[in-house]
Amino acid sequence: MMDFTVQKYRELLRALINSNYQFQTFEEFILKPEKKSVVLRHDVDLLPKNSLVFAQIQASKGIKGTYYFRAVPQSWDKKIIKEIADLGHEIGYHYECLTTTQGDVEFGIHDFESNLSALRTLSPVSTICMHGSPLSKYDSKDLWKTYRYQDYDIIAEPYFDVDYNQVFYITDTGRKWDGHKASVRDRVNTGVTRKFHSTSEIIDVLNANVFPDQVMFTFHPQRWNDNIIKWSKELVLQNVKNVVKRHLFVKKNL
Template sequence: MNFTIKTYRQLLKTLQNQGFSFQTFENFVQQPTLKATVMRHDVDRIPSNALKMAQIEAEMGIQASYFFRVVPSVWNEEIISKIVALGHEVAYHYEDLSIMKGDYSKAINHFERQLKRFRNFYPSKTICMHGSPLSKWDNRKLWDKFDYKNYGIIAEPYFDINYDEVFYVTDTGRKWNNGAVSVRDKVASGFDIKIKNTSHLFKLINEDGLPDQIIINTHPHRWFKFGFGWIKEMIWQNVKNAAKKILVARGQKSEVKGRRSKYG
């Protein structure tokens, strides 16, 4: 069954059985192994789910990366401390430009303050953009005016990875690499690999159908033990997907319109 905790454990085991090592995003950027998977978790909601996944990974000898938003419903210092104690990387899932409604000066000041909060728990050297699909501001645009490397940051996955060499997989929209419902969580990939569902993903792994270096992006609020939480998330995600399809379609129309005006 898709997006259950049991399925997540099976995913990790399948990757291990096929000889993949696991690295944090920080370690992968600095010293990538030849056959590596980075489990990149964007903690947008329900941080308790992130802790469950971190515990499973630790039991299996796996290190992963957890990028937390700082909104009150997500920022949980007890959970962050426990995830760090399990041996995982914890870093900032930034959305400062959206929070500050496009004010770059306020946004960079907010970024600095939040980064310091994270470094009270872990010496964070990476960051990752939160897509903020309902916001008109793309949080990555903050770096048009500032340089995150001036803050001791060595990498951001949307800027510092060559996705012609590293295969990117995301569960955005409760599907795998579903561009139709992904407003900003997507990359320009050099691979034309379609993933129909989780069973198909397992099949690709088992049959050596994936590249040797992979970043798998999950959103822990999607992954539950089967029951009420799983059903609630499935229904809510279907509602959101309908809205996000409209946003994606509008974005594509704007891009076409922009190209027409630029080139006549």
């Protein structure tokens, strides 16, 4: 059976529900983490309609997720942002300010302020998350070496405010669950070595009741399609991207 389909996503949610996880937004988890909790984080890099489908599926099951939107036309769809917020999900800012400003920290913080303010006209925003921008030489997390996001009424950023030795982090970066070699910046410091290749493997471990108690999933909904043509196109494009990103990662660490 094909992986990274909307149907497979539904199966994953069903397994999490059956395993009695509490679904928390990232904001809720930071403020009061449940003992057995899952955070469904969604990076809306492209195709925001795909994220809306995910949000609707979750809402139909009475669960919530967190959706981070980039300030670019490919992601920033005001109508969809409002729709997802109205479904009860958390909206956050997927910032890439040092990429946008070519590493200029002063312009970068102005870019951050402007985009955060604009997003807050559509929905409350209390958390942010860096967009990796793998083709850029700039890491937007470096903005916080000079400034403090807490000064903007931001309570947390996933790459700074989570202990990943306690919280299991798993991401579909590279359109695979074990795509760490194809990830330039979507990495966390953790001593956890457990790896999964397919969504079915994750579901099997959930059904066996041996999955970690506190988990953060990161999804890129543009990668999940039931339509075979769209699914195949994403597979081919992502495989090409992974080759490029692996090269960039090796070059970065030379």
